Amino acid sequence: MGHIVLVTGGARSGKSTRAEARVSALPGERVYIATARPDDAEMRERIARHAARRGAGWVTVEEPLDLVGALARSDGRGPRLVDCLTLWLANLMFAGRDWEPEAAALVAALARQQGPVVLVSNEVGMGIVPENALARAFRDAQGWLNQRVAEAADEVEFVVSGLPLKVK
Template sequence: MGHVILVTGGARSGKSSHAEARVAALPGERVYIATARPEDDEMRARIAHHIARRGPGWLTLEEPFDLAGALDRTDGRGPRLVDCLTLWLANLMFADRDWSPEADLLIAALARQNSPVVLVSNEVGMGIVPENALARAFRDAQGWLNQRVAAMANEVEFVVAGLPLRLK
């Protein structure tokens, strides 16, 4: 199995830039697997910011749903950065797709990778309990997904205020 690293943290914690640096330090072609869907101006601006920050030398693959397939298609090319599991999960839930079987496919794909994979995910369960059922379901699903990926990952880092804390 290739090396799997989970980088988690809160919004604007610096987790994406930290994950980018981890991938950039590895040999081989750098592959960025983007799960964001550019559906509004704010998201398009976020995507543009990430692209500018990464700079040249990254192959970008946009994949909002089939994350396991994207990993399999890019295995062997070099290290991959998946940014991020939170948007991937939201895409699945808003499309009324059952996220749990998709998570099973992701975990199985991660286990068979030869090239390194760095995954970014938000830690969303550290605040107040959301008021509405959809937000609570999302928070719970994100926590369960993070636990599953963390359990099989070789390394887990929690980023706070731009500083990584190694958990595993």
């Protein structure tokens, strides 16, 4: 079975860089499953910076919603990096989809993987309680999603100031 790693942390903690290093250390074709939507200039710039930092040698699969399908289609090609679950969840919620069955399908798909998967996710619940219901719903959903993926993962790392801490 595939080895599943969850790398989590706050914004700009270094979690994506850490996840890229984990995948780069593995043999085989490196597949980057991108969940970001390039909907505005600022996001397009972020995406370009991530791609430049990774450099050559990565195959990019853009999949903002069908993460389970992207994992199924890429299994066996080499190690995969999913960056990130936070944007995937936001995309699901923005599209009006029920995230809970999607999360259950993701956890089930992770159990079926033959190749390694490293997933990146933000830890969003460490700050103040948001003032509006939508932000609170997102914060709560992200926490629950992270818990489910962490339980399914073989390893969990929490990145703080660029330094990984092994949690599981």
